[in-house]
Amino acid sequence: MFNASDYDALLQRLEQFFVETSQKKAITSGLAPEELQAQINLALPEQGESLEQLQQAIDAYLQYSVKTAHPAYFNQLWGGFDPTCFMGDMLTSAANTSMYTHEVAPVATLIEKTLIAKMGELVGFSHPEGQFTTGGSNGNLMALAIARHRACPDLRKTGMAQAPRLIALVSAESHYSFSKAAHLLGLGTDNLWKVPADATGRMRVDALEGLIAAAKAQGAHPFFIAGTAGTTVRGAYDPFEAIAAIAQREKLWFHIDGAWGASVLLSPKHRHLMQGSELADSVVWDAHKMMGMTLMCSVLLVKQRGMMLNTFSTEDTGYIFHESEADPIDLGPSTMHCGRRVDAVKLWLTWKHLGDRGWAQRIEHYFELAAHAEAMIREHPNLALVTPRYSLNICFQYVPEKNEDSLAQRNLLTLNIRQALLDSGKVMVNYAQVEDKTIFRLVLCNNQSTKAEVTDFLAEIIALGNSLSRSD
Numbered sequence: 001m002f003n004a005s006d007y008d009a010l011l012q013r014l015e016q017f018f019v020e021t022s023q024k025k026a027i028t029s030g031l032a033p034e035e036l037q038a039q040i041n042l043a044l045p046e047q048g049e050s051l052e053q054l055q056q057a058i059d060a061y062l063q064y065s066v067k068t069a070h071p072a073y074f075n076q077l078w079g080g081f082d083p084t085c086f087m088g089d090m091l092t093s094a095a096n097t098s099m100y101t102h103e104v105a106p107v108a109t110l111i112e113k114t115l116i117a118k119m120g121e122l123v124g125f126s127h128p129e130g131q132f133t134t135g136g137s138n139g140n141l142m143a144l145a146i147a148r149h150r151a152c153p154d155l156r157k158t159g160m161a162q163a164p165r166l167i168a169l170v171s172a173e174s175h176y177s178f179s180k181a182a183h184l185l186g187l188g189t190d191n192l193w194k195v196p197a198d199a200t201g202r203m204r205v206d207a208l209e210g211l212i213a214a215a216k217a218q219g220a221h222p223f224f225i226a227g228t229a230g231t232t233v234r235g236a237y238d239p240f241e242a243i244a245a246i247a248q249r250e251k252l253w254f255h256i257d258g259a260w261g262a263s264v265l266l267s268p269k270h271r272h273l274m275q276g277s278e279l280a281d282s283v284v285w286d287a288h289k290m291m292g293m294t295l296m297c298s299v300l301l302v303k304q305r306g307m308m309l310n311t312f313s314t315e316d317t318g319y320i321f322h323e324s325e326a327d328p329i330d331l332g333p334s335t336m337h338c339g340r341r342v343d344a345v346k347l348w349l350t351w352k353h354l355g356d357r358g359w360a361q362r363i364e365h366y367f368e369l370a371a372h373a374e375a376m377i378r379e380h381p382n383l384a385l386v387t388p389r390y391s392l393n394i395c396f397q398y399v400p401e402k403n404e405d406s407l408a409q410r411n412l413l414t415l416n417i418r419q420a421l422l423d424s425g426k427v428m429v430n431y432a433q434v435e436d437k438t439i440f441r442l443v444l445c446n447n448q449s450t451k452a453e454v455t456d457f458l459a460e461i462i463a464l465g466n467s468l469s470r471s472d
């Protein structure tokens with residue numbers, strides 16, 4: 001049995017890790033898998049190891065992990081560090097349980113329901129139901145399953161062989177999880193139709209109308225449309241009100257994938273980006289992205305109560321669910337999961353600590369950082385935005401002084417600058433493709449970052465760009 005001083009030693013080691021991270025030690029070791037393997041004793045021994053030996057494993061894990069709470073970690077749609085979330089995570093592990101029944105998770109069930117009500121209210125749903133899920137991808141999968149069940153309830157029994165040709169529509173800039181979901185649900189990726197986006201990355205409503213008409217003309221049955229709140233690369237928000245009007249007229253399930261961007265609902269200043277969210281049938285919202293919770297912390301919210309239970313309840317569950325079938329307090333029957341980790345407690349504890357006001361300040365701080373980065377990029381002759389900024393994603397390129405460089409050279413320069421940044425360990429930023437351009441996708445959602453890191457980051461890009469383009 002470990003005692004408190006053993007845990008204390010670990011906590012002190014973790015504190016040291018956080019301090020080193022905030023002192024801007026290298027973000028990543030950049031070691032190749034073989035090199036890393038040579039540094040760490042990965043073998044699982046026959047004879048168990050002592051706590052002292054485990055200490056070495058812990059040290060190695062921390063040393064070679066990417067420092068995602070580093071203030072210049074801009075690589076993903078998540079990052080930073082939240083002490084109350086960390087405490088909530090420990091609490092979750094200490095009182096280890098599963099979210100499926102009230103019987104084994106009495107407090108966590110009530111906490112999860114409290115958060116669903118609060119987040120649903122922010123979306124604009126008056127009596128929402130919902131569940132924490134294991135991520136936005138699975139939330140999108142579940143939304144598609146609910147929509148299919150509403151369209152063709154018999155399919156749960158008969159399978160897709162008996163189905164009409166069902167068409168789901170998503171934006172061309174939507175997340176790849178919809179393709180996986182179409183595959184896994186047996187709809188087929190050929191029946192996931194991608195609605196073209198305009199030049200700024202928003203779904204084209206005229207094209208949506210055209211595709212629905214085309215599907216019907218082929219005798220197919222369009223049943224689902226997803227808009228995105230904060231697209232993965234450009235951070236764009238689709239025109240939800242216009243999409244909702246079409247969905248209503250055509251009797252389509254209207255889902256919003258707000259995995260990245262629904263968190264703007266927390267800011268009175270920026271929530272207008274979600275205008276029309278109350279018209280959706282379902283919304284996915286990842287709290288592990290813009291809200292900075294540890295992974296995973298994701299919610300699927302559904303406007304009409306009962307839809308989740310109708311879709312996911314099944315037979316042969318009497319061994320575990322002893323509640324009445326009609327309106328069970330147990331969350332398990334209304335989800336695709338059986339055992340599920342408690343992801344709500346860390347969010348609940350953090351929300352209690354920050355309050356609504358604290359969240360608003362946090363989101364507004366990110367928007368200020370993003371506006372600062374955008375202004376610097378617009379002002380500097382060697383930097384160019386490649387698409388308008390909607391939210392916290394800033395997509396840009398370095399433009400060499402001798403501007404006659406071809407697009408192919410500029411694209412290569414993005415990759416070379418990024419590699420040099422990774423090698424330096426000072427900054428971690430990702431790249432992506434916007435049309436034919438390879439761009440830096442700067443994402444500002446790290447609560448450790450300030451304007452200073454953003455300024456230094458752009459200065460570093462310019463310096464590296466100058467030196468790498470001269471050495472061509």
Ligand SMILES: Cc1ncc(COP(=O)(O)O)c(C=O)c1O
Pocket residue numbers: 077134135136137138174175177228230231232257258259260286298
């Ligand atoms: C718009 C969007 N939807 C869904 C996802 C998937 O979320 P998760 O990683 O929580 O499965 C992402 C991930 O980046 C995303 O950007």
